[in-house]
Amino acid sequence: MYGFVAPSYTYGQAHASPEELFGSLFKDVQNSHIFKDSKTFADAIPLEDPLLIIECYHREKDEPGFDISAFVEKYFRQPTHIVSHFQTDMSMSPAEHIKRLWNVLTRQPESQERGGSLIPLPFPYVVPGGRFREIYYWDSYFTMLGLKESGRVDLIENMVSNFAYLIDKFGFIPTANRTYYLSRSQPPFFSLMVRIYSEMEGKKVLKKYLPQLQKEYDYWMDAGSSEPEPFTAYRRIVYLPDGAVLNRYWDDKAVPRPESYREDVELATAAFEKFGTTPDLVYRHIRAAAESGWDFSSRWFSDETDFTSIHTTDIIPIDLNCLMYHLEQTLAEGYLLSDSLHMHRIYDEKARSRAAAIETYFWDASRHFYMDYDFKKQDFTKAITLAGTFPLFFKLASKSNSHYVRAYIRLNFLKSGGLLTTTIKTGQQWDAPNGWAPLQWIAYKGLRNYNFHRTANELCAEWLGLIEKEFRHSGKMLEKYNVSDTNLTAGGGEYEIQEGFGWTNGIYLRMKNKRK
Template sequence: MIGFVSASPSYGQAYYSPEDLYGSLFADVQNGYIFSDSKTFADCIPLFDPVYIIEQYHREKEREGFSLSDFVSAHFRVPEKIKSDFIPDRQESAEQHVKRLWPVLMRRPENQEQGGSLIPLPHCYVVPGGRFREIYYWDSYFTMLGLRESGRVDLIESMVNNFAFLINSFGFIPTANRTYYLSRSQPPFFSLMVQLYSEMEGKKVLKTYLPQLKKEYDYWMDTGNSTAEPFTGYRRVVYLPDGAVLNRYWDDKATPRPEAYREDIELALEAQEQHGTSPDELYRHIRAAAESGWDFSSRWFGDESDFSTIKTTDIIPVDLNCLMYHLEKTLAEAYRLKDNPEMQQIFEDKANARCQAIQKYFWNEDRHFFMDYDFKKQANTDSISLAGSYPLFFKLASKPQSHYIRAYLRLNFLKSGGLLTTNVKSGQQWDAPNGWAPLQWIAYKGLRNYNFHRTANELSVEWLGLIEKEFKHSGKMLEKYNVSDTNLIAGGGEYEIQEGFGWTNGVYLRMKNRKR
């Protein structure tokens, strides 16, 4: 049975996730190792009406000599990684390379693929690169930092408008514009995008996007008919004592991810055999971690070395709640500009309450660092990660706290190529020895906010140096880097390292220019 997912008011069409649309055909292809990357079939474009394809499959699959691979080739167009005639010139600077690369990563509405799982967007946008052929939510903020440095205000406006379109269409911003992402979002950076755009176009921008900012807030703060009992959660909301309400990552589905279908099933079997975890519970934790953008990290594990102990929905993340604080502050400012003092005060109060809760639940006095909170155990998790630098970025740390954080980053995270994501070597990509552009920027800007310019400059020199070294060697800008051993390529993850790459390009340009 085909399950209805959502309908866009703008296009008036229903959107179906491919596993719902194709049923057993989808499962058979993914479990049959037809493609090495599960995302490939999720992105395939049907050459015929899907109903016809399904009928043909059930008619032909029992025939002698039937080849599933041949059937797929005959009925679908397989998407390619992003390619072009663009040839990197290692004689030019990385800065020049990135500015020439923007058109390669840009997609126009008229050039978007038709059919398949892609949700068409009305304006131009920039994709990350490689296997990522769609616009990704939190990636785009960091990409925009570089677009601003390149003078591409037009593209920033288009991308903000695309995200506003998605909010109007679905009530939130999905991970990316694919139907199989319509059950989850990503870290809520829309308010930062709007603020960035307002820095170029004036504060009127906040009033323009106020309806979409409020809709996104309502999505993250949906409480349904929950009872508000302390230490309980409903969707993305968690209730704590003293009336505190914080947020966690979630997904409205508890099934294998279409883009990692086979991998999720295999992990669910392992979790069930070793820990008695039900598949539904495991899938929910995996999907919630995917919503976080940190897919995957020991940060979400009960046992830092065992992926099958993932427990994301038990965890209240410090970075997410800092982002929600910014959204509340942005809404307060937008309502002030709208001459609505009552709503302004409501959101000022919400932001102040969240600020107090961030101090209460995330600051660990023993470790002197901001750490995630496990509301099931009613204690901080054991994971220390770069997420703990978000309070510096949003100026939520006290001056004494900032000194502890700066010292911890410098002594435990800063390596010859930049900052580690965590100190744990789990084999997951959001762990040691890898470093990621968005987290380098969050920490760098956070250090600047508290006048730790020497440490920020040290970080900048190491990170920019690593990017330039790799570019000179390969002519590529990469999704992630090995910051511990700059002679080695980063590893881990469910796919090969990707080149392009949107957020690396953006952070590189912004950090390079701020350094001067």
């Protein structure tokens, strides 16, 4: 289908994660604090056959005066940051700057490194920027919104085809095209990407990618041999009363993430000391939160101020299930276009059933807002977050519910620079005071869907104003912004604020054009 063959590696482990490939060397490097960012070594390129490097390490490490930093420098090439050498022309507007930046953020198949953790792809693709040198799953949808505004049909087609390639190769779309992401996905936006492409090329696109849409659905709905007992779960599905089946985030591994190895070990140690939680359970919760894209947020904590109380896999997220509803709708339409009426009816009914379950399990009548659901406690979680706006984006909310959500947005989330992600400040990057482009767009479009144009326009003006203010100051498009105090930069998280930045660029162009 693609006319592309991924290169084979001499050591025969083309898709081995770096911690699997390098074993104790990998752990020793990550624990040695050589790199400020753990992702650096996970992305490093071995300059010799890994087996030879491992052999040299075990031979040399116990010798007097051994320097692990010098060893790494000798045998590995460090990855570079994307956009780090790009010079901004301050005479340009942000929109003109972004159109120049698309080519800087685009990676070509022939330029992809070989031998490291990167999984080569057959077509060019846009990366977010900074430390994010690979194609990220949910980022790419929001990037595509801007590519469409720039008329870059070529890149949209290439990126959709790359994701189809990943689905065909692995059965799902990993977080990004790195071997260490092959145990988890990200919010399933593939059906929305196919929709964007179909808006440009026609409904035939839905038929073309129907096999991959089906494979993605099968991945998220894998039930194995589990028994459908209410309030039990298997991988990414959760069984509820009355036959309802909803989805949660999950990861098939329960070990530290290679790209955040040291941080995960430290958190698991603290959680065990505080609560007696076993490390494997903590790692699973951390990885599941990473699959959500909200890494990290008090949304996933039982104690909103305490990271060690993370319990992601107990939670059924509202946004994920809205995305799965859209995937079911898209499958239903794809099968109708393919004259598969039986399959059309099956997925149409699945979408209807999920819509009903969303209203049952996520609408909190006491708070008048859409909440995540803790199926272990059989109750709503405490976190009030922008994820509660997803039902408006997908037109799932009733008219009365939509009015309550709009009121929440105005009273609790809307600040001088846009929308907060959550209502509390914890030091996590997906909490106050930070705002993120994808969630601004979801809320903005959701408000427009229900004709709350005044609130949508206010949000749009505040968000675009903040981006333009930062651009005039630094010449940069950033990954996230402080929306509460627009004189301060965003913070929190496991790494420094990144510039580039794919989804900010995309949403800026889309919102800017929609305002006109």
